[in-house]
Amino acid sequence: LESYLPRLQDVIKSEIAKWCSRPDAIDVYSAAKSLTFRIAVGVLLDLRLREERIVYLAKIFEQLMNNLFSLPIDAPLSGLRKGIKAREILYANMEKIIEEKMARQQVEDEYQDAFDYMLSSAKESGQQLSIQELKET
Structure with missing residues (x-):
């Protein structure tokens, strides 16, 4: 966990700097969700994505979360359909x-994220994870 701290600090400093540079009020709930997603992307998964892609994926992830507990009615424009579509986009x-x-x-000496640890743990136990299993994880 100690290895995550420098990257975690960088992500938090960057987000706080963005908040401070804004002239208007900040929606704390939205800002906290954005920060949490950026921590997952940058620290736990060590993904190097462009800003536009992070914003896009965060929006899709939020759509998935908003429809996670919808009625199990698969009809156009239903919560279930929106959630399934969001999941498919995220999986792709x-x-x-x-x-x-x-x-x-x-x-060996490079930064290891949670994804790397999961892969190395699977290899040590003699398992080969499929792309589908990794996406669902």
């Missing part, structure tokens, strides 16, 4: 990200 993006991360072989 995650598949690309997972393939990129797996292509980048990490050396």
Whole structure:
């Protein structure tokens, strides 16, 4: 956990700097959700994404969360349909990200994120995780 602190501090400093540079009031709830998503993306998964892509994925993730506990009625414009569509978009993006991360072989002394630890733990126990299993994780 100690290895996460410098990156965590960088993400938090960056977000607070953005908040301070805004002339208007800040919606704390939205800002906290954005900060949490950025921590997950930047610290736990060590993803190097452009700002536009982070904002897009955060919006899609929020749509998934908003419809997570909707009625199980699969009709156009229903909460279930919106949630399924959001999940499909996230899965498609995650598949690309997972393939990129797996292509980048990490050396021993580099930063290891939660995803790297999960992969190395699976390898140590003799398991090979499929892309689908990794997306769902």
